[in-house]
Amino acid sequence: MASKRGKMKHFRPVLLLAAGVAVYIGGPVGYYFLPWSVRRPIYKTAPKLDRALRLRGFKTVEGWDGLGLWGRDCRTALEGRSGGEHVYGGNPSQGLKLFDRVTVLKNESYIVGYSDSMQNPLWVAYRVFDVPSLDSGKRPSSFRIDQRTEAKVPSTAFRGSGYDRGHMAPNHAIATRYGVDGQRETFLMSNVVPQTPRINRYIWKDLEARVSRRYGRYFSEVWVVTGPVFSEPVDRLDSGVAIPSGYYKILVDESGDALRVLAFLVESDCPPYTRIKSRLVSVDELEESTGLDFFPRLSESVQAEIEVQPAGRLWPWLVPAIRYSVHP
Structure with a gap:
């Protein structure tokens, strides 16, 4: 005892x-x-x-x-390499849901599908990859008009509106991969959408950091297409810039002999402390919301495999043994 x-x-x-x-x-x-x-x-x-x-x-x-210890990846067998310098599977096809014309603006570090009628980029595509350093250097002090657009939205268009100038091609991800010149390109107003501070400075910032600091560092290449979502009737700032009702981001990775996708939809009224995982949706849902057709150059069979169902987990990045495994 x-x-x-x-x-x-x-x-x-x-x-x-x-x-x-x-x-x-x-x-x-x-x-x-x-x-x-x-x-x-x-x-x-x-x-x-x-x-x-x-x-x-x-x-x-x-x-x-x-x-990412449990849940299934949204993936299919890789039929062939479809990744370009910035875009995977071709530029998103133009939709006619809320806008009449999309102008493709090519930059050295990313590509934009821009709508002058909405005064917003409808999609922005870029690529991240591993780099020796994640030091992005000094942040530029001002945004610039993109003279290639008809709208020529000025940097003052958001003043007094309560909205942040939200990057679509992020400052950090581009600066660390393409240097100072690429970083300056992200401060063109054609790369900016209205975002509430609650979105821009929290969940959206966290999602961008996950892509740039984790996925882009631990996987060989990740392609990203991102942009705003609009709902009718469309509200506008006093300057005429359309205000999104949400924001989407699609990630693509070629892991071994497989192609996998993560798709996110973040509503503009998303509450604080919202889990990124809870924003996972299917690519089909984003196509319905945006009126765009993503990955038009991929075969119908591949699109069916990666667009219908949402992923059930975020990509594991910490433990190499489970990065590419599939869990029921």
């Missing part, structure tokens, strides 16, 4: 430590998933505590999602 008590006494610090870790991690995670009706009294009486617990729980869940 005494020996059993001695063993329990020996393991007690370990058990207490394990319990403490469980509470430290599990408490905020549990709080993160509480419905607003339960959280509301805490938020009203202790808003800083509410935000701190939500943020800690959110970061824990986001980190777990990022491991």
Whole structure:
């Protein structure tokens, strides 16, 4: 009996430590998933505590999602190499849902499908790849009119509107792959859409960082096509720039002998602390929302495999053994 008590006494610090870790991690995670009706009294009486617990729980869940330990990839057999310098599977085909003409603007570091009537890029395509350094250097201080467009949206078009000038080809991803000249290209107004600060500075920024700092670093090449989504009736800034109702991003990777895709839709009213994984959708859904046809140069059979179903997980990037595996 005494020996059993001695063993329990020996393991007690370990058990207490394990319990403490469980509470430290599990408490905020549990709080993160509480419905607003339960959280509301805490938020009203202790808003800083509410935000701190939500943020800690959110970061824990986001980190777990990022491991991609379960869920299926949206993938199919690779029929042939279809990736270009910036675009995978051909430029998105012009749609007629909300705009009448798309002008393709070619830059050294990315390509834009621009609508003068909407005064927005409808799609922007670029490619990321591994680089020795992720130092993007000094950020340019101002945006510039793109003289190739008819709209010639000025950098002051968003002033006083409450909207950020949201990059579609991101400053960091392009600067680290194409240098200063490429970085300057991202500050053309043809690469910018209205985004609320809540979107631009949080979930969209996190998604861009995941692509640039993780996927672009740990996989050989990742092609990206991204842009705004509009819903009727379309609201506009006082300057005439159309305001999106959401934003999409499609990632393509050739992993071994397979082609895989991630597609995201982030609504403009997306609440704070929204998990990136929860924004996964199918390419078909994005085509319905945007009126665009993505990957027009891929065969119908390949498109059917990668466009109908959404991915069930984010791409694993931390553990090499599971990066390309498929989990049921």
